Amino acid sequence: DVKVTQSSRYLVKRTGEKVFLECVQDMDHENMFWYRQDPGLGLRLIYFSYDVKMKEKGDIPEGYSVSREKKERFSLILESASTNQTSMYLCASSSPTGDGFFNQPQHFGDGTRLSIL
Amino acid sequence: AQSVSQHNHHVILSEAASLELGCNYSYGGTVNLFWYVQYPGQHLQLLLKYFSGDPLVKGIKGFEAEFIKSKFSFNLRKPSVQWSDTAEYFCAVNVKTGRRALTFGSGTRLQVQP
Structure with a gap:
């Protein structure tokens, strides 16, 4: 069974901090995603x-960056956290298809509920 | 850019009632369509998907959805809901040109009362 693991279920940070959210998948998927x-x-x-x-x-990349140095790991970075980034963050992965669609089912992690104070 | 509309934000039903959740998308070309479900405290999981062929697709747990191209719709149905169907349901679309990732609707929260 596909496993997408997000490093934290709950996270509390302060305004202005640099925040790292980590996601690891164990199915050798090429595609990985970050949603809020x-x-x-x-x-x-x-x-x-x-x-x-x-x-x-x-759709909403402002204030965020990402890093994918290894296939199994996809990190989301909040460069300078702000209160409007308080949200639930979901990571997902999927395998590609050769026809230009991303139509393989996405497998989701449990989410990280991030609070910015 | 494509978009997805789910007009029912919160639906409350009694057990054994029939369910239909609306989903409309805005894109004139070839699409793939999905319904995902998020049970309380759990991660999102795929309920069913439409790629091509028979426009009536069946998914897990007795759910089905019908793709009506002329109406740009992909409504989710279940003849008789159970309390365990209480969850949030998301419709999503994927198109071949432009952005290569799924676009999700805003979700419908279904509450089934015993």
Whole structure:
């Protein structure tokens, strides 16, 4: 069974801090994703990566960066945390298809609930 | 850019009632469509998906969805809900051109009362 592990379930940080959220998957998936989930807004894509050292911006990349140095690990970085980044952060992974779609099911981690004070 | 609309934000049903959750997307080309479910305290998991072929797709736990291309819709249905179906449901779309990742709707919270 695919396992996507996020390093923390709950995290509390202060405004201005640099915050690292870590995600590891054990299925050798090429694609990895970071979303934030907010009530009434659903899941919004922050960044995704389709290969090591490759990344693309999603819908709301401002204030975030990512790092993918190894295939199994995808890190989300809040450069200078702000209160409006308080949210649930979800990591996901999937295997690619050769037809240009990202249509393999995404496997999600349990999420990190991040509070910025 | 593609978008997904889920007009029902919060649905409350009694056990054994029938369920239909609406999902509309805005994209004129070829799409892949998904429904994901998030049970309380659990991670999101795939409920069902449509890629091509029969527009009526069946998923896990008795759920099904119908793709109606002319209406840009992919509504989720279940004939008789159970208390254990209480969860949040997300519709998602994937298109071949443009962004290569899923676009999710805002979600529908379903509450089933025993």
